[in-house]
Amino acid sequence: MKLYTYFRSSAAYRVRIALNLKGLPYEAVPVHLLRNGGEQLGEAYRDINPGALLPALEDEGALLTQSLAIVEYLEETHPQTALLPADAAGRARVRALAMTIACDTHPLSNLRVLRYLVHTLKLDEAAKLDWIRHWMRLGLATFEAHLARDGATGRFCHGDTPTLADCCLVPQVFNAERFEVDLAPYPNIARIAANCAALPAFHAAHPSQQPDAE
Amino acid sequence: MKLYTYFRSSAAYRVRIALNLKGLPYEAVPVHLLRNGGEQLGEAYRDINPGALLPALEDEGALLTQSLAIVEYLEETHPQTALLPADAAGRARVRALAMTIACDTHPLSNLRVLRYLVHTLKLDEAAKLDWIRHWMRLGLATFEAHLARDGATGRFCHGDTPTLADCCLVPQVFNAERFEVDLAPYPNIARIAANCAALPAFHAAHPSQQPDAE
Incomplete structure (x- = not known):
């Protein structure tokens, strides 16, 4: 592949x-x-x-x-x-968590959107950072609320093994740290991200470990 | 339900x-x-x-x-x-088409984003419409390119029966028409949207047919 x-x-x-x-x-x-x-x-x-x-x-x-x-x-x-649970309701929950990042959070601050904000809308650096942090905080708060209210949340987003939800959460947490978004309001996210970071599969996928890292 | x-x-x-x-x-x-x-x-x-x-x-x-x-x-x-094909590559294609709308296109112009543009960034109506149309055109052009290059495209996005991809495309086409985005550059999309509109399942789901329609 x-x-x-x-x-x-x-x-x-x-x-x-x-x-x-x-x-x-x-x-x-x-x-x-x-x-x-x-x-x-x-x-x-x-x-x-x-x-x-x-x-x-x-x-x-x-x-x-x-x-x-x-x-x-x-x-x-x-x-x-397996990165999805076996039951339909559990699979739906994991996919919904993943999409909270992949549909509602990340697309608002990817490179092409930031370029439009700066080049077309002429936003200054502070307004650009406000935009990034606004949508990140909204996405992380939603994700945290889903984690906090559901007994299915475990060592990872869904139970005690990583799923598609963790695959999406960890890169978003990396972005949040990069843009200095405080994770203190999201204790479940911070806890789960730390559990993920301890696993070799997550460590090897980290941006700093890539052949093209700068 | x-x-x-x-x-x-x-x-x-x-x-x-x-x-x-x-x-x-x-x-x-x-x-x-x-x-x-x-x-x-x-x-x-x-x-x-x-x-x-x-x-x-x-x-x-x-x-x-x-x-x-x-x-x-x-x-x-x-x-x-079934709304997904049976083979893994076909399922991946249908999901990717759906996500071209659901991740890359629609989230950029939903209500909360437009409110931020108007209330926080103080964009005027013309700049707001430019934003909406920019991301819609980009999303539709990508979708069209996927349809045009692949022999799996049929009467619908993937073969001759509707899939998850059509479920996502049709509402996006409705939005495009609402914001006067010309569909002429996207002939496969226009053709497939017309095929969908002819089916009772799509007609009954149309905004105008809902109990809360205005």
């Missing part, structure tokens, strides 16, 4: 964690989001992913995009180690 | 289509996004969905959020009519 990735891409980071948790080896193909005007915007990468976003995964001729769709594919083609 | 919905909510519209395609009856519980300062922001609805977003689904005691997680749940609990 070949993963098109960038060390700091939140969506690629999710898939790296999933691949590692399942013990699947892969070739990392770095796509630099800032160099050469953004390699993801070039024709070569658009032939792989017309959306010009990371990640993409090549597997046996199939060309897959969208981090959550890729993890679901890995779950179906390599069921062990 | 009880669906918390608003006639014009794009995410609720997706789930209404899926429920109709599967022939599942449900009770619609309207949550008015504009009345009373936004009923989704009140304590009663936050007890159901801490994220204060639509839709939510109640089924046999389970309380589900996130439209795509809800449709996956329906797919697992009521496999007929």
